Amino acid sequence: MKNILYLGHSFHQKTKSTQFFIDILEKNYNVDFFWTLPRVASMEIKNSYIWQKDYDCIVMFQILLDVNDLKQFKCQNITLIPMYDNELNKTYSQWSKYYEYKFINFSKSLYNKLKILGIRHNIYLQYAPNIVTDCQKKEYKTKVDIFFWQRSKSLNWELIKKLINKSQVNSVHIHRIEAKETNDLWFQKPKESDITEFNITFSSWFNDKDELIDKIKNCDIFIQPRYNEGIGQAFLEAMAYGKCIISPDLPTMNEYITHGVNGLLYNPKDLIPLDLSNHKIIGERARNTISQIKNIWDTKEEKIINFIETSTSKHKHDFSNIKKLETNLKNEELNFFLDDLKLISGVSSKSMIFSLQLNQLEKTLNSLKKENDTIILYGSGTGAKLILGFIPEIISYLVDIDDKKHGNKLFGKEIFPIKKLFENNNKILLSVFGRSIEVIQSLEEIGITPNRIICLDLS
Structure with a gap:
């Protein structure tokens, strides 16, 4: 057998949680394991023996090393398995450095991003766990029992309460991680009045996972505990149990769930009560969905092994695909950018039209930096925060008409009065989306020439 x-x-x-993939590898290879954490992976690997060992293949699951580190391995037949939720902050230019490597994606959104980039060795696989047939509650009740495991500070009870109608709820069970409540930084305990009205019970970390599973089996509704996932083992297992899932309308959950069909999706920015009356049929459909996906997954072992063993051919990276997108965008190909930005920037819906194209435009903006010593950012609101979050190295400083903001800093960049624009002839990038026409007119009226203004407002 080959060594991996x-x-x-x-x-x-x-x-x-990754044992399903390890099982495939151990069936086909002699596997050496190296366990680490992303923040210390580079250092720990450099201090180990594995750099120069003559492996046939290397697989990195949720450990995405810098390209310069990857090049140090003696074995260059490397397959990378990044997680959608871990890599949201990576820009186009950062991803493009990995074009020589192979990618297995468990998120369709991440797969699409790499596909648009032109990364050739890139496949998408949808995983599903085994179906469990003995966990449906025997009696059907009009009022539901809800299970919620709080694993995010912002996805908490106060949010959940806005999604459920008290008249449809029999009980709520809230699970937390730490045995001692004060040690659990994420946990938000409901008010005593809510504990009474919603019949809320609590549990903490179980020594045996079966105890946790029993809690989930005894519920009707499973609340997805995080805004985004790499795969999403918790909600997938709950679907396999036949539970109705309540989830944010974000990857990877919305890659499995269709609202009102096999689960219930909500917009984190627009919380409205969900109708839970069809929870039983929705749960049955959820289990059927997992059953169908599992049947497909069970046929993928040969494809996975062939992909891992196939060496990549060296080729010059071609950015023409990105350039084409800059001039001829197709929104159906770019829906995943919208999901990224919902999570990263928290921008308002008015800015989303621009946000869809920000990753592609980064290359254009970086080219402007080569042509100009500095670029000035006009405005210091939501749009400015969004731009600075992605391309801070391009921006020299900000200008704003609001006197109260002058002298303050946004992400380390100082905010000046408009008169600062007349100190040089550098380009001015507008961050006020939805009203750029008015801003351009006002700038021209005070003597700013049109060739200095960069407008990215697509509305």
């Missing part, structure tokens, strides 16, 4: 190196996240060594 598996680099994995230390947390998965405990949770076994």
